[in-house]
Amino acid sequence: MSRLHRDRDHGCVGRSQLPADVREGVARSGRKARGGRRGRRLPLLRPRVVRERRHHPGRRRLVRPTAVTGVDADVATRRRYDSPVRRQRAAETRDRIVIAAVELLQGTASWNWRAVTVRAVAERAEVNERTVYRHFDNERALRDAVLARIEEEVDVEPESFTLDTLPEATARIYQYVSSIPLKGRPPADATVESITRRQREGLHAAVTRAVPDWDDRDQTVAAAMLDILLSVTAYERLVVEWGLQPVDAVAGIAWAMDLVETAVREGRRPERGDA
Structure with a gap:
């Protein structure tokens, strides 16, 4: 019996009767057997292997390792759905998050960018933080999107500044800023x-x-x-x-x-x- 593979779920089977891939992965249990003998052998099932039970007349069940098929893998993994409607809803959610972040920034004194956090934006947009992270990897990416939205609304690109166009660009920038009510600062000393x-x-x-x-x-x-x-x-x-x-x-x-x-x-x- 010392060379028998023991498992309470499928009884005793000789090691030589086990499939090769299981026989190679048989290891001895760390627990000592009675009488000081070596511990019992246990199969080490490899990753991506499931246990398939087969019934045999007149004997107890033998567990054989079966590799996961492509169909099983597709079922096990999370399915990805993609459709025009789904993409449109994702774009609308992202737009709502950016708008909420812009409003949050404009509502602070002197446009405090540190107030634009994932948690604060999620609360204002009425979504959870996980949804924000689904569209933006971090707060830096979120703030970059806010800045891009502001530049789009102002219609000014700093990279295109020239001395000839600077007066017009300056007027656009301050016209946009003046359209936002200023928040009072804390009283100075x-x-x-x-x-x-x-x-x-x-x-x-x-x-x-x-x-x-x-x-x-x-x-x-x-x-x-x-x-x-x-x-x-x-x-x-x-x-x-x-x-x-x-x-x-x-x-x-x-x-x-x-x-x-x-x-x-x-x-x-x-x-x-x-x-």
Whole structure:
């Protein structure tokens, strides 16, 4: 009996009677047999093998390994359905997700891209997170789709910028931005707010003295442009985003401020856009 293959489901069968592929995979059990003998032999069925039971008159059932056929594999694997209707619904779902992400971005102060997360977008689009991941591999891919949608709506491609087309492109960009209600920022520190207010008032007074015949609207626009150039945000963008050396950033800001000052002194007012 030491060379017999034991299995409680199909009884005892001699090892030589087993098929070759099973006989090669017979291993001994790690559990010691009674009397200190070697453990019983157990078949190691190979992957992609199912157990097929065959009944034989007068003997117990023998289990033979049978390779999985192509039909069995097709049934076991998940079927893929593809049709025009299914593709259309998938496109509609993707579009709904992108629209929800755009609305979520536009609803934040200063367009905070970090707020565009898979979870937040899924909640706004009324789908589960798995559906979002089905269309976008990660949040970066989702945000790229949002940016592509915005560029499509604005009809501006940064790669096509030229000095001749830049004014028109700038007008389109800010026309799109102005169509979205701005969200208020958290109140600034009292000290910061004080110096910011004093800077605005000082610049407005300087422009007013230079061109007293301008109306308040033109004076305010010119002063605001100088205020933008004089802001820490402009300097940080030049140094951090553009990688300029501090001395070059300061020189660039001074150069741009000189252009605005020259335009003011020459009486060249900001062009009025369409109301």
